[in-house]
Amino acid sequence: MKETAEKPYRSISEVSRTMGIKAHVLRYWETQFSMLRPRKNRAGVRMYRPKDLELLREIRHLLYDRGFTIAGARRKLLSERKAEEARGQQEIVLQESSKPLLREIEAELRALHALLTAPRRTAR
Numbered sequence: 001m002k003e004t005a006e007k008p009y010r011s012i013s014e015v016s017r018t019m020g021i022k023a024h025v026l027r028y029w030e031t032q033f034s035m036l037r038p039r040k041n042r043a044g045v046r047m048y049r050p051k052d053l054e055l056l057r058e059i060r061h062l063l064y065d066r067g068f069t070i071a072g073a074r075r076k077l078l079s080e081r082k083a084e085e086a087r088g089q090q091e092i093v094l095q096e097s098s099k100p101l102l103r104e105i106e107a108e109l110r111a112l113h114a115l116l117t118a119p120r121r122t123a124r
Helices: 012-019 023-032 050-065 070-117
Strands: 046-048
Touching: 012 023, 012 046, 012 050, 023 050, 046 050, 050 070
Parallel strands: none
Antiparallel strands: none
C-alpha cells in the first residue's frame, strides 16, 4: 500500500486526521472559500489534491494562528490571488512588448558574428 505522502489524492478523513481539523469544519470551509473545491470520486467522496492541502494550510494559518475572521481570510486569499494574476499579466505584456527589441538585438548579434567569423583579408 502507498504511503500517505506519495498519494496524489487524500480523503477527507485523512486530511482531517493529518491536519487536526474536523471533517465538518473542512466541509464548512468549502462553502466559505470558493477557491477550495476538492474533487469528488464516483461515490461522491471528497478527494483532496496537494494544491487543496496547501490552501487548507493557508486557511488554517489565517484563521487559527493570525486570528482572521472567515470573511477576512477570504478577502486576503482573494486579494493574493488577484495580485498573482496581475503579476502574470504584466509578465505577458512585457514579453509581448519586448519582441521587437529582441529581434533587433538578435540581428545585431548575427551581424557581429558574421564579422568575427569572416575570413580576414591580408593587407599587402
